[in-house]
Amino acid sequence: MQVFYATQFVLPLPPGHRFPMGKYQLLRDRLAAELPAIRLMQALPASDGELALVHKPSYVQGITDGTVDPAILREIGFPWSAAMAERARRSVGATISACRAAFSEGIAANIAGGTHHASADRGGGFCVFNDAAVAACLMQAEQARLGRRLRVAIVDLDVHQGNGTARIFRGDDSVFTLSIHGQKNFPFRKEPSDLDVDLPDGCTDDEYLHALEGALAELERRFDPGLVIYLAGADPHEGDRLGRLKLTWDGLEARDRRVFDWAWQRGLPLAFAMAGGYGRRMEDTVQAQVNTFGVAVSYWQRWQNRRR
DSSP states (O other): OEEEEOTTOOOOOOTTOSSOTTHHHHHHHHHHHHOTTOEEEEOOOOOHHHHTTTSOHHHHHHHHHTOSOHHHHHHHTSOOOHHHHHHHHHHHHHHHHHHHHHHHHSEEEESSOOOTTOOSSOOBTTBSSOHHHHHHHHHHHHHHHTTOOOOEEEEEOSSSOOHHHHHHTTTOTTEEEEEEEETTSSOSSOOOOSEEEEEOTTOOHHHHHHHHHHHHHHHHHHOOOSEEEEEOOSTTBTTBTTTOOOBOHHHHHHHHHHHHHHHHHTTOOEEEEOOOOOBSSHHHHHHHHHHHHHHHHHHHHHHHHHHO
């Protein structure tokens, strides 16, 4: 299974910064050691033209050369650096490559990504460019050149609402945005997705899985996708500092299994990104992500058997 990374680009964050940058390298190391079916691939950077499918050229230029409005940098939560700009491009490039690989192999992934708070002209909440949105639009453009109309479902199960993605695709009937998130969590001003499911603080496994089942049924009733982009946030876990939900290890794994199975049963290629994870122990976030990859590999193997 192809998995794309950009862990060589590390943001120079100040001491005490709450973003857990080290989780990406820890995850890559564990995948290399524990899941031999995974083929780790270095992500290529998204080009200006690819980013401009979603983002305003002036914003792309501002991130590239550091002239972006300081107020936007404060919203993003990262200081500008050349490494920050390059990593943001490669995080988008990783999801683009994962989508392309999913069309040929069924499932592929980005170790990072899921930057769903970024909208057309600004970032926010540790998100610079919106990787899922750019990848969705580029896949549609590439399929259109082959004479095919592609409809994309973005299934966002990060604990924070995908406000940037919702804003980008508002009124676009070719992309369905589904967000299942904490009702009282960030962002405090939500943007309407095609389907939003608000969960109360303290939501448990059974409540969550019931909500997910209903949401997938509603998605299927209203939309017929040809590609699924899945944001597999680790932050609904009960050990997350910012999550406020109470999913156990088993609950998170059941969530992932339900999404992969839903796509598998319908023959839908699926690309996934890891989105948020802010465990009180970084190792817990990485464990949740390793578990997601373990489920993904089992479904990727089913795809390979189907093709024989």
